[in-house]
Amino acid sequence: MTLEEINLIWLEGQDCAGCTISIKQASNPTLIDVLTGAIPGLGGLKLAYHPTLMFEWGEDAAKILVDAIEGKYDPFVLILEGAIPEEAKAAPGVYCVIGEYEEKLLKLSDTIDGLSKKCAAAVAIGTCASYGGIPHGNPNPTGAKGLLDYLGKGWKGALGLPVICIPGCPPRPDNIVQVLGHAVLAARGIAPLPELDEWHRPTYLYGSTAHELCPICGFYSGGVDAHAFGETGCLGALGCKGIITNCNASTTWMDGYGGCTRTGVPCFGCADPSFPDTPTSPFFAKAPAGPFIKETMKGTWSHMMMGLARLHRRKI
Amino acid sequence: MMKGKEREITIEPITRIEGHLGVHVKIDTEARRITDAYAYSPMFRGFEIILRGREPFDAVMITQRSCGVCPVPHALASVTAVDQVYGVSPPPMGVALRDLVHGAEQLYDAEVGVLNLEGPDYSEIAVKKFNPEWWEEAQKTKAPGSDVHGFAAIADIMTALNPLAGELYLRSLLVQKAGHNMASIFGAKHPHVHSFVPGGIAKINLSASDVESYLTLLMRHVAFAKELVTVTDDLLDFVLEQGYEDVGARAANLGSVGAYNDPAAYSAKYEEMTDWARKRLVSPGVILDGGLVTTDLVEFNVGVREFIGRGWYSSEWEHEVEADPLGNKIMKEHPWNKRTIPKPGEYGKWESLYSWVTATRWWHWKGDGKNHVIELGPLARMWVTAKAGLVPESTGNSLKFELPAALIPGFKYAGAMEFEWKIPEKPNAVERIRARAYYHAYSAYCMLNLVMAGLELLKAGKADVWTPYEKPKEGIGFGAIEAMRGACSHWCVMKNGVIHNYQYQAPTTWNASCRDPEEKPGPYEEALIQTPITEAGESEGWKGIDVVRAIRSFDPCLGCAVHVHIGKQIVKHELLPFAVPL
Structure with a gap:
C-alpha cells in the first residue's frame, strides 16, 4: 500500500x-x-x-x-x-x-x-x-x-x-x-x-491516571483534603475520579490554560469507558476507596524510605 | 397546486440540539419564491431519558454535552436550575466567574459564526457562482470602513471570506482560540466546562493573575470586534442594496431570556427572579408584532409550552406540576410537566410527523392568551435589550456603547470605538448576521465591565467562589440563559433526591421547531416561506444558496445535507458547505 x-x-x-x-x-x-x-x-x-x-x-x-x-x-x-x-x-x-x-x-x-x-x-x-x-x-x-x-x-x-x-x-x-x-x-x-x-x-x-499526573497531587501525599469547592487541597473527598481515570487533562487543557484538577475541579471520569455510569457517576460521589487504600499503603512505606533516603547528603 | 413549476429542496441532517438539521422546501420557480417549508431533525440521542434517576448535580455536566459548540449556556442554565432545586445562592465571585466563562464562549462563537459559518456564503467564491452581478458591483463599490479594516472595496471583503484561504476566515480561526483559552481559565476546559457546580464555581487559587490572563486574551477580542463589526456592516449594507431584505424575513415576534448576571443581584431564587433577571446586562423579554410585551422572566417561563406538534414523540404524560413557586398556573405542555417519550416514525412524511424537534410556543397568558411563534438569537436579544431600557446602554431604539483603545500587533485598528446597534425594520437573514457581529462587540464590552467587577470583589476580600448547602429531598428549578444562536432553558424536578423529570430546550429547539397543533410553522419555516430566490441561472441548476443563507443566518450549529428535487424526481444531492470551520 x-x-x-x-x-x-x-x-x-x-x-x-x-x-x-x-x-x-x-x-x-x-x-x-x-x-x-x-x-x-x-x-x-x-x-x-x-x-x-x-x-x-x-x-x-x-x-x-x-x-x-x-x-x-x-x-x-x-x-x-x-x-x-x-x-x-x-x-x-x-x-x-x-x-x-x-x-x-x-x-x-x-x-x-x-x-x-x-x-x-x-x-x-x-x-x-x-x-x-x-x-x-x-x-x-x-x-x-x-x-x-x-x-x-x-x-x-x-x-x-x-x-x-x-x-x-x-x-x-x-x-x-x-x-x-x-x-x-x-x-x-x-x-x-x-x-x-x-x-x-x-x-x-x-498510560497514567489523572491522579498520577495531577498538578495538585502533592496535597494528597501531604494529607491535605479539600472539603469545599474553591478550597486548595486534594479533591478526592469532593468526588475526584482521577485515581480510576486514565487521562492527561488534569494537567492543563491547552496552551497552558485550564486543566481539570489544576483549576480545582474534581475529575469525574469523562475519559473513562464507564462514563457516564458507575463508577464515574454520580459524578461528585467519592471514587471507590480501594485504589486510594492501595496507593496509601504503598505510599506510606515508600514515603518513609524516601524520607530516610533524604537524610544522606547527595554525593555529586 | 401552484401555477408555476414546482421544485423541492431538502436540507438534511440537525440533532435535537446541535447536530443534524434538515429543511425541506417547495419553490415556485416562475415567481422565484419559496412557497412552503419544513424544518426537521433526523438524529436522536435521548438525553432527557438518560437524566432520569440521576443526581441533579450531574445534569450540569451531562446536558452541556448536547452541544460541543455552545456548551456553556447549557451548563449555566442547568446550574441555575439546580441552584434553585438545592436552594443555594452562589457568592458574587462565583456568579462573576460563571459570567466570564459564558462571555468567553460567546466571543469565540460569534467570530466563528459570522466569519467562518455565515461569511463564506457571501465570499468571492459563492458570490461569483451564485450572484455574479453582485461581484461586478462589489468590485466598483468602495468599503466605507476601510480605514478600520483595511479592505478597499467590498469585493476585497468577499475575497477575505473565502474558506480556508481568505484573510478574515483564517484570522478568525486564530483569534477564536483565545475564547477557548479564556473559558478554560475558570472553566478548566472548553468545550464542556467542568467547574460549574451548584452554589458557585470550583476554582482554586483564585488570584488577580487569573483575571489578568483573562483580560489579556479579552483585549484581543476587543481589538477584533472593531474590525468584525465594521467589515460586517460594510458587507451587509452592500448585500441589502442588491435587494436582499426579504430573504429569511419574518414578523418581529422575538424572545430573550437575558444573559450576563449582575454578581451583586443574582440570588438564584425563583421568587426573586423577575428582579435579578432584569438586572442582567442583556435583558430578558418578549416582543410580539414589534411591541415589547414583557421583561419578566417569570412571565416568560410560565408562558413556555412545548407541544409535540409533528415531532416523533408521544404526548401521553401526567399534569403533575400545577403551579410555579409563586402560584402561577403551569400548563400541561410546560416543560415542568412534559416528558420525553420517543415514537420513531417514517422519514420524509411532510404531511404527517416529520421531526425529532418539538413545537415550542410562547403562550401570552397575561395578554391575548394565544400561543406565539417566537424567534431567539442575537437579533432577538439585541432588539429586546435596545427596547427594554433596563441597561444604561439601551436607548429605546438602539444599543450604544464604547470599546477602549487597544494597540495590539496583528490587529488593524488601535483607537477607541463607539458602537450603536439600531433596531432594523424587520428580522431577516442580513440583520441576524449583523446582530451577531454587534453582539460580539457588546459581549466584549460586558466582559470588560465584569472583569472590573471581579477585581473589585477581590480587592474587597470577597473571593469566595462557592456557598455550601444541605441538599433537600424535593425541589423544582428553572434556569435560562442566552446562547449564541438562541437560548438554553432547563427545567428540573427532583424527588427523593434524584431527578424525577428533567427537560431542556436547546438554542435550536425554538428556532427549528416543527408545525404546532394549530399548524403554525416554526421560525425557520416562517423565515423560508416567501423567501425570494436571487440565485442566478435556470431553476434546474439551483443549488439553493438563498435557502442556505436564510437558514445559516440563524446560525444552526452543524452541517446539513441538502437534497434538491424537481417534482418527484431527485436530481441533486447537496451538502451545505462550510458549516463549522476546521
Missing part, C-alpha cells in the same frame, strides 16, 4: 461536534499545519470527508462515502466522532441518518459497515465514539455503542492495526491531533507503532 497520499474520512454520528471544536484549538501542531502539509512527514493528508469542513457538496459529497466503500479512496483512515445507535430499535423511524444518495438513506451504521471493510485504519475520537459515552448512558435509549464495541476488539484495518481510541469528552485538543499525526508517521515507518492498552488507548497519552 503506497502511503504518500492518505485520505481522511471523518464521520459524525450521535455526537455534539465537541471533538471537532476541540481539534480546531490544537496547537502542537495546529490542524492547519497538518492539512497544509507544513509538518515534515505529515504531508499528503487529505480531508476527503468531514460533514462540517469539506468544501465539496452536492452529489459529490454523498458520492465520496459511496465511492470510499467501493475502495476508490484507498488508502483512507476512518475517523468517527459520536456513538453509533442501533437502527433496528428505531423502526419504522431512524436514529441517525448522515445523508442520502440516489433516494437511499445513508444511515450511520450502514456507512460504517461498508467503510470498515476498506479502511487502512480506524480511529474513534472522544468517549462516545470510543465506548458509547453519553448516548450509551443508562438506560441507553437508542442502543448506542462505541466503535470498539461495534467493530470488536479483534477487528483490524488494512494496515493491521486495531481500532485506536482517543477518549475524553472531548479529548484534549493536542491529544487528538497528536494521535492522528503519530498514526500517520507510524504507518509511514517514521515513528514507532503506538502501543495500545486493553481499551485501545495509546499508552503514551493514556
Whole structure:
C-alpha cells in the first residue's frame, strides 16, 4: 500500500461536534499545519470527508462515502466522532441518518459497515465514539455503542492495526491531533507503532491516571483534603475520579490554560469507558476507596524510605 | 397546486440540539419564491431519558454535552436550575466567574459564526457562482470602513471570506482560540466546562493573575470586534442594496431570556427572579408584532409550552406540576410537566410527523392568551435589550456603547470605538448576521465591565467562589440563559433526591421547531416561506444558496445535507458547505 497520499474520512454520528471544536484549538501542531502539509512527514493528508469542513457538496459529497466503500479512496483512515445507535430499535423511524444518495438513506451504521471493510485504519475520537459515552448512558435509549464495541476488539484495518481510541469528552485538543499525526508517521515507518492498552488507548497519552499526573497531587501525599469547592487541597473527598481515570487533562487543557484538577475541579471520569455510569457517576460521589487504600499503603512505606533516603547528603 | 413549476429542496441532517438539521422546501420557480417549508431533525440521542434517576448535580455536566459548540449556556442554565432545586445562592465571585466563562464562549462563537459559518456564503467564491452581478458591483463599490479594516472595496471583503484561504476566515480561526483559552481559565476546559457546580464555581487559587490572563486574551477580542463589526456592516449594507431584505424575513415576534448576571443581584431564587433577571446586562423579554410585551422572566417561563406538534414523540404524560413557586398556573405542555417519550416514525412524511424537534410556543397568558411563534438569537436579544431600557446602554431604539483603545500587533485598528446597534425594520437573514457581529462587540464590552467587577470583589476580600448547602429531598428549578444562536432553558424536578423529570430546550429547539397543533410553522419555516430566490441561472441548476443563507443566518450549529428535487424526481444531492470551520 503506497502511503504518500492518505485520505481522511471523518464521520459524525450521535455526537455534539465537541471533538471537532476541540481539534480546531490544537496547537502542537495546529490542524492547519497538518492539512497544509507544513509538518515534515505529515504531508499528503487529505480531508476527503468531514460533514462540517469539506468544501465539496452536492452529489459529490454523498458520492465520496459511496465511492470510499467501493475502495476508490484507498488508502483512507476512518475517523468517527459520536456513538453509533442501533437502527433496528428505531423502526419504522431512524436514529441517525448522515445523508442520502440516489433516494437511499445513508444511515450511520450502514456507512460504517461498508467503510470498515476498506479502511487502512480506524480511529474513534472522544468517549462516545470510543465506548458509547453519553448516548450509551443508562438506560441507553437508542442502543448506542462505541466503535470498539461495534467493530470488536479483534477487528483490524488494512494496515493491521486495531481500532485506536482517543477518549475524553472531548479529548484534549493536542491529544487528538497528536494521535492522528503519530498514526500517520507510524504507518509511514517514521515513528514507532503506538502501543495500545486493553481499551485501545495509546499508552503514551493514556498510560497514567489523572491522579498520577495531577498538578495538585502533592496535597494528597501531604494529607491535605479539600472539603469545599474553591478550597486548595486534594479533591478526592469532593468526588475526584482521577485515581480510576486514565487521562492527561488534569494537567492543563491547552496552551497552558485550564486543566481539570489544576483549576480545582474534581475529575469525574469523562475519559473513562464507564462514563457516564458507575463508577464515574454520580459524578461528585467519592471514587471507590480501594485504589486510594492501595496507593496509601504503598505510599506510606515508600514515603518513609524516601524520607530516610533524604537524610544522606547527595554525593555529586 | 401552484401555477408555476414546482421544485423541492431538502436540507438534511440537525440533532435535537446541535447536530443534524434538515429543511425541506417547495419553490415556485416562475415567481422565484419559496412557497412552503419544513424544518426537521433526523438524529436522536435521548438525553432527557438518560437524566432520569440521576443526581441533579450531574445534569450540569451531562446536558452541556448536547452541544460541543455552545456548551456553556447549557451548563449555566442547568446550574441555575439546580441552584434553585438545592436552594443555594452562589457568592458574587462565583456568579462573576460563571459570567466570564459564558462571555468567553460567546466571543469565540460569534467570530466563528459570522466569519467562518455565515461569511463564506457571501465570499468571492459563492458570490461569483451564485450572484455574479453582485461581484461586478462589489468590485466598483468602495468599503466605507476601510480605514478600520483595511479592505478597499467590498469585493476585497468577499475575497477575505473565502474558506480556508481568505484573510478574515483564517484570522478568525486564530483569534477564536483565545475564547477557548479564556473559558478554560475558570472553566478548566472548553468545550464542556467542568467547574460549574451548584452554589458557585470550583476554582482554586483564585488570584488577580487569573483575571489578568483573562483580560489579556479579552483585549484581543476587543481589538477584533472593531474590525468584525465594521467589515460586517460594510458587507451587509452592500448585500441589502442588491435587494436582499426579504430573504429569511419574518414578523418581529422575538424572545430573550437575558444573559450576563449582575454578581451583586443574582440570588438564584425563583421568587426573586423577575428582579435579578432584569438586572442582567442583556435583558430578558418578549416582543410580539414589534411591541415589547414583557421583561419578566417569570412571565416568560410560565408562558413556555412545548407541544409535540409533528415531532416523533408521544404526548401521553401526567399534569403533575400545577403551579410555579409563586402560584402561577403551569400548563400541561410546560416543560415542568412534559416528558420525553420517543415514537420513531417514517422519514420524509411532510404531511404527517416529520421531526425529532418539538413545537415550542410562547403562550401570552397575561395578554391575548394565544400561543406565539417566537424567534431567539442575537437579533432577538439585541432588539429586546435596545427596547427594554433596563441597561444604561439601551436607548429605546438602539444599543450604544464604547470599546477602549487597544494597540495590539496583528490587529488593524488601535483607537477607541463607539458602537450603536439600531433596531432594523424587520428580522431577516442580513440583520441576524449583523446582530451577531454587534453582539460580539457588546459581549466584549460586558466582559470588560465584569472583569472590573471581579477585581473589585477581590480587592474587597470577597473571593469566595462557592456557598455550601444541605441538599433537600424535593425541589423544582428553572434556569435560562442566552446562547449564541438562541437560548438554553432547563427545567428540573427532583424527588427523593434524584431527578424525577428533567427537560431542556436547546438554542435550536425554538428556532427549528416543527408545525404546532394549530399548524403554525416554526421560525425557520416562517423565515423560508416567501423567501425570494436571487440565485442566478435556470431553476434546474439551483443549488439553493438563498435557502442556505436564510437558514445559516440563524446560525444552526452543524452541517446539513441538502437534497434538491424537481417534482418527484431527485436530481441533486447537496451538502451545505462550510458549516463549522476546521
